[in-house]
Amino acid sequence: MNGTEEIGCCGAYCKTCREFEKTCKGCKPGYLDGSRDLRRVKCRMKKCCLTRGHITCADCDEYEHCETIQSFINHPGYKYSKYKQALEYIRAHDYAAFMKTAENWKNAYGKYHEQDN
Template sequence: MNGTEEIGCCGAYCKICREFEKTCKGCKPGYLDGSRDLGRAKCRMKKCCLTKGHVTCADCEEYDRCEIIQAFLNHPGYKYAKYKQALEFIHAHDYSAFLKAAEYWKNAYGKYPK
């Protein structure tokens, strides 16, 4: 997947998280290769995204009207606005542009090129 397995369905960039693959397995590892049962996942967003074969919710034609992702992104808090920004950046550009922008981030979100 060219590094995209480290991007959460919600737009979070999990690669730089200290807990990624220690205590948090993230959205995709295990589900992509079948070693974890997607049917047992608790996250509705992850189930929907991965069942449809998308990398993130940015790939979905229903993104703007999907109650699952929109309810998540509309939570109050800075990080949710940043996850929304990530999905919109991916939708407008592509995954390689996102990964390039995220290369030096220190958190699950960061700044984008102008």
């Protein structure tokens, strides 16, 4: 997956989290290889995304009309707007461009290069 397993279905960049792979397994590890049971997932967004074989919700043809992702990314709060920005950046560019942009982030979201906005 070229590091994309570190991007949450919602657009969060999980790699920056101190707890990632310690106490938090993130959205994808274990589900992709079958060691965690996808049928037991409580997050509707994750279940839908992974069941459909998507890397993130950005890959979905129903993205713009999906009540689940749209209600999440349009929720009040700065972090949600940043997750929305990440998904829309991925849709506009690609995962390689996102990974390059995110490589020096210290949080689950960060700044984008001026020319990339």
